[in-house]
Amino acid sequence: MAFVTAAITVSADGFVAGENQTAERPFGDGPAGELHRWMFETPEENRAEIDANLAADAYIMGRNMFGPVRGEWDLSWTGWWGDDPPYHKPVLVLTHHAREDLPMAGGTTFHFVTGGIHDAFDQARKITGDGRITIAGGASTVNQYLAAGLIDQLTLNVSPLTIGAGERLFDGVPPLRLEQTGSRAASLVTHITYRVLR
Amino acid sequence: MAFVTAAITVSADGFVAGENQTAERPFGDGPAGELHRWMFETPEENRAEIDANLAADAYIMGRNMFGPVRGEWDLSWTGWWGDDPPYHKPVLVLTHHAREDLPMAGGTTFHFVTGGIHDAFDQARKITGDGRITIAGGASTVNQYLAAGLIDQLTLNVSPLTIGAGERLFDGVPPLRLEQTGSRAASLVTHITYRVLR
DSSP: OOOEEEEEEEEESSSEOOSSSSOOOOSSSGGGGGGHHHHHHTTTTHHHHHTTTTTSSEEEEEEEHHSSOOOOOTTTTOOOOOOOOOOEEEEEESSSOOOOOEEGGGOOEEEEEOHHHHHHHHHHHHHHTTTTEEEOOOOOHHHHHHTTTSSSSSEEEEEEEEEOEEETTTTTTOOOOOEEEEEETTTEEEHHHEEEOO | OOEEEEEEEETSSSEOOOOOOOOOOOOOOOOGGTHHHHHOTTGGHHHHHHTTTTTSSSEEEEEEHHOOOSOOTTTOOTTTTOOTTTTTTTEEOOOOOOOOEEEEEOOOOEEEEESOOOHHHHHHHHHHTTTTEEEEHHHHHHHHHTTTTTEEEEEEEEEBBBBOOOOTTTTTTTBBBEEEEEEEEEETTTOOOOOOOO
């Protein structure tokens, strides 16, 4: 069985983004832009968690995490992630619009999956065998996989602010029994890792 | 200036209680009864945090935290806390129904305040001078003091479960800038302490 992980940064009140997300402001209005200070200002302190989230054999991400384009593809857009994306493995992008595979430098290939979360999951399992699948985000994708009972390990990177409105982790997810398997504080964040109990 | 603290146990999705709270089930329906496992099953591991929350010179609590009685007082009810409550100091109870002061064994005296949160705060400041005031709970009382900008330090005891519906910490509280001043993991909980920035 593949081992399925997700890690996501949340405010102390559980938001992953503020209201009114746009292509230019993917974290929306308000203080949500400060959610990821820990990653940008203190990466060395948090190297273990950053690396752990880039250690999978395949990734699944929502279309918004690939890029801000809506509707039909603009084929000149090859993602937020630059010419050499940090994944170096197959990345399955959930979308309603078919597109040819997009191989990038460094071993990352974006595969566009139109069949929904279970189709993407089956494809990822075929790629990884007993390896690791990481649900890379965003929150609505993580929430869908949590609700489907397909995530084994969830890491919350809890940032020191509250946002008050916007997109919430766990929205629409039935109650979960969790086992805290790790918890580590850095200066701008606390990383808490849970095993999702069945 | 008094130093004002609050500590509260929340689920990983930010709830302090489930739906349908009653006198018999103060944490409501669903898995919310497991929120405080860390306190009951592993108290020695968490002694520092438990003690820190009982180190104030005065306490403020909502009426629901004093007892389940609604409307006029039943004077035979002297609170959830037994004959020798753990506070050993003045405790200001927010209520709409006046009642004489209620001195208990061990130095705890319950004072019933009908003038609202600011009145209780002023009374607590008169008692404590430059000492410590702890907002003992419940969540709606903590939320009111957070919204009023009167809490200096907030500790979240994050328990390993999600609840999905019920009473949320931070409900109705405008966005807060926080500084993480402490974070410690125990086996069944992560304690995160924030300074509330002005």
